[in-house]
Amino acid sequence: MTADRPGRCREARRGPGRRLAGAAGAAAISLGLIGCGNAHPGEPVLAAPAGSAHLLATSQGVIWSSRRVNGAEGLLRSTNRGGVWKIVQPGRSPGSSLVASFFFGGGTAWAVQRLPDAGGQGDGTIVLRTTNGGRTWARGAALPGEITGPGFAPSYQVYFADLLHGWVLAAGSAPGDPSASPLPDEKQRMQLWSTSNGGRTWHRLPGQGLPLQGLALTFVGQGGCLDQPTITFVNPIDGWISQGSCGHGSDPPRVWRTGDGGRTWTASPLRTPAGGWGPWAGTLRSTPKGAVVATPGIDVGQVRPARSGIDAIVLVPVSVGRSGLVIERSTDGGRTWQIAGRVQLGGRHRDEAPGWWFDPIDAMHWVISAPGSLIETADGGQQWTYTGSAMNLPAAPISFINLSHGFMQGTGRYVAFHTADHGQTWTGQPVPQ
Numbered sequence: 056m057t058a059d060r061p062g063r064c065r066e067a068r069r070g071p072g073r074r075l076a077g078a079a080g081a082a083a084i085s086l087g088l089i090g091c092g093n094a095h096p097g098e099p100v101l102a103a104p105a106g107s108a109h110l111l112a113t114s115q116g117v118i119w120s121s122r123r124v125n126g127a128e129g130l131l132r133s134t135n136r137g138g139v140w141k142i143v144q145p146g147r148s149p150g151s152s153l154v155a156s157f158f159f160g161g162g163t164a165w166a167v168q169r170l171p172d173a174g175g176q177g178d179g180t181i182v183l184r185t186t187n188g189g190r191t192w193a194r195g196a197a198l199p200g201e202i203t204g205p206g207f208a209p210s211y212q213v214y215f216a217d218l219l220h221g222w223v224l225a226a227g228s229a230p231g232d233p234s235a236s237p238l239p240d241e242k243q244r245m246q247l248w249s250t251s252n253g254g255r256t257w258h259r260l261p262g263q264g265l266p267l268q269g270l271a272l273t274f275v276g277q278g279g280c281l282d283q284p285t286i287t288f289v290n291p292i293d294g295w296i297s298q299g300s301c302g303h304g305s306d307p308p309r310v311w312r313t314g315d316g317g318r319t320w321t322a323s324p325l326r327t328p329a330g331g332w333g334p335w336a337g338t339l340r341s342t343p344k345g346a347v348v349a350t351p352g353i354d355v356g357q358v359r360p361a362r363s364g365i366d367a368i369v370l371v372p373v374s375v376g377r378s379g380l381v382i383e384r385s386t387d388g389g390r391t392w393q394i395a396g397r398v399q400l401g402g403r404h405r406d407e408a409p410g411w412w413f414d415p416i417d418a419m420h421w422v423i424s425a426p427g428s429l430i431e432t433a434d435g436g437q438q439w440t441y442t443g444s445a446m447n448l449p450a451a452p453i454s455f456i457n458l459s460h461g462f463m464q465g466t467g468r469y470v471a472f473h474t475a476d477h478g479q480t481w482t483g484q485p486v487p488q
Contacts, residue, residue, distance in 0.1 A: 106159040106215060109411075109452035110464045110471065117161035117188075118454075118462060120470050121153075124486060128153040130166060131470050132189055137462065137484040140470045143189025154180075155211040159218070162188045165254055167211045167223060170197075182213060182223060182254045195254040198223060202246060206230035209244065209283075216288040222317060223248045223257065224296075226283040228272050243270040243301055245284070247317055251291070266296050266311040266320050270303060281336050285357040289367055292316050295358040295389050297371055302335035308355045308373055312389040325355075325373065325383050325392045333376055351377040356413060358389070363418035370395065370421075372413040380412060380423065382436050396436025400425035414453045414461070422455045424448065424463060429478030431458050442478045 111119040118133045120140075130144040130153070144153060150171030158164045163186050170179045180201055183192040209227030228241040245265040248257040262268060267284060280301040288294035296311045307327065311320040336354040354374040360367045369389055373381045384395035400412065400423070415421045423430040429442045448463065455461030463472045469483040 106157050107452075107454060108155065108157050108212065108214070110454045110462060111158040112454040112456050112462045113161050114456055115161050118471065119158035119164060120464055121156040121158075122464055122470070130156055130164065130189065131487070133470075133484075134161075134188070137471055137473050140484060140487050141189075142487055143185070145183045145185075145189075145192035155213045155223075157213045157215055157221075159215055162186055163218065164189065165213050165215065165221065166192070167213050169211075180211070180223075180225075182221075182250075182257070184254045193255075195250075196256045198225075198248050198257050198259070200246075200259040201225070202244065204229070207244060209246070212283075212285055214286050214288055216290050216294075219251055219253050220288070220291040220316075221250050221254055222286055222288060222294070224284070224286045226267075228280065241272045243267045243272060243280070247286075249317055260317045261319075264319060266309075266322065267298055267301050270301060272301070272303075282354050286317075287358040287360065287369075288317075289360045289369075293388060295369065296320065297355040297358050300336040300352075300354045302353055306335075307332060308353050310355070310358060310371055310389055310392070314388075323385075323389050323392065325371070326394050328375065328381050328394055328397060336374060356411075359413065359415050361415040361418045368418050370413075370415050372423075382413065382421070384435070396421075396432060396439065398423060398425075398430055398439055400430070401427065411450060411452045414455050416455055416457060420458055422453060422458065422461060424451070424453045426450065429474075431477065433458065440477075444478050444481060446472075446481045448472075448478075448481070 107119070109121050116134060116136045118137050120131045122129065124142060129142055131140045132143045133140045145166055145168070147168065148171060152169050153166050154169050155167035156164060166183045168181050168183060170181065179197045181197050182195045184195065185192045207227055207229050209225040212224045213221060215221035225246040227244060229244040230241060245268050246262055247260045247265060249260055250257050272280065280299055282299035284296050284299045284301060286294060286296050292314055294313050294317060298309060302308060308325045309322045310325065311322050313320050332353050334350050334352040336350070336352040356372040359370045361370055369385050371383050373383060375381055378400050380398050380400055381394060382396045383392045385392050412423050412425065413421065419433060419435045421432050421436065427448055428444060430439050431442070432439050449466045451464035451466065453461060453463045459477050460475050465471045465483065468486055470486050471484045472481040473484060474481050
């Protein structure tokens, strides 16, 4: 994919592998690559190890987790492979809440915080940053031009390609005509911001051309999407939006790509599996007894970059029906997609997004978490190995350093669960008191 790239770009990209670099090393790689992405338009450069919004394990033994602690969203960190955890979340004002996070290497993280109403002027959203493992947090400027209103409660996602370049996506449904029957005709609303200075200041990107903007959501997930769209960037210009469960009728699932940092987007349809896609997750249907229920179905997970030599491929997991998962792969920056693998997971609950299940370690080694077992491949999805566990595994995000050694986000009194034998046995790691 890069045989003809200029030598300076090719040389700069010979960086440490996935999750191996600290934040400073990743920044040096990324800064050397700004502008290299234009060498072959549409072919992204993997500028840094992939970060994580929920759980991140590093080869240095640092583990991050974002989960509810004492009834509120919290950030936790361990420096000894989960042996001891500490709560490292930033201070919060009364009424404020953490709504998103992103971990990058062992020491750097960002947290999105919603502030309480200030004198009737409306809520605000800020992004905080730590570069020392959560000991101190720097507060950035509020997201400018944020749209708020009655009934609009978006989900937030923050994603950084390197130490400087990041994005915040706010996505949710806006109320429609309350007189509509039997359900109001809600519409999808999207907002996107970017930063080029690590989150100190933010710039609102054009909203009119964002994928799914204004999509009518009648009869989908009782007026809204069960899972909202997600963003991924591999350098300051190349990125993707996947649509979650925000589909309509017989529309096929798609991924949108950008080559200008999120200002404009181009749609790329995913390859249709044998048997077709079926309905979208959350589509309402009537049972023989007259009850209205939301169906399982299509749910497009987050695009995941994976190293392939000194290049990057991109992968996206898509839920199909009640228990199927299709992994699609692109080697041309998301212009075209091929089905790399398909597996059956067992029953999937309503609130489980496909991005939770899938963790690509590199271009060939992937891990999938399914109820009661781990599923792994060492050949890019051609053959799969199912490893049963005596433990009743929760449906939660996972992060693996290699096929045998990884972590699963915990529930209840456990921050995380750790395995060193491909998921056959797990050790619970308690929440700090």
